[in-house]
Amino acid sequence: MRVECKCGHRGRIASREKFSVDFVKLYCQCLDAKCGHTWVAELTFSHTLSPSAQSFERMLLDRLKEMPRAKQRELFEQLGTQAVA
Known part of the structure; x- marks a missing residue:
């Protein structure tokens, strides 16, 4: 999974905190040394398009x-x- 900083540069997921199978907090940081922005993103399961095999x-x-x-x-x-x- 790729994350992007608000400055437009690539970011990386430094760590994650799993709350459930369907919800995770992602702790991210910008890879541009001039920016240095860190943020938290939330990743959640929305819905199934095709059931599991x-x-x-x-x-x-x-x-x-x-x-x-x-x-x-x-x-x-x-x-x-x-x-x-």
């Missing part, structure tokens, strides 16, 4: 792996209580 189960497993263990346990506990009801 991966199976639903594969995508579900990938999302579960990204979650903290405590959140995984909470979801499985909820599933367990719903299966009994």
Whole structure:
């Protein structure tokens, strides 16, 4: 992904802060030494144009792996209580 400074020169993404699978803050800086501008850009998922070729189960497993263990346990506990009801 390329970023551009307001001065028109190329910039670089120095770091990123991932808030979720769909939202990331990008910390950027201009590559022009005379400018030196630094800024934060936000990258967000908008919508799907063509669905993934991966199976639903594969995508579900990938999302579960990204979650903290405590959140995984909470979801499985909820599933367990719903299966009994």
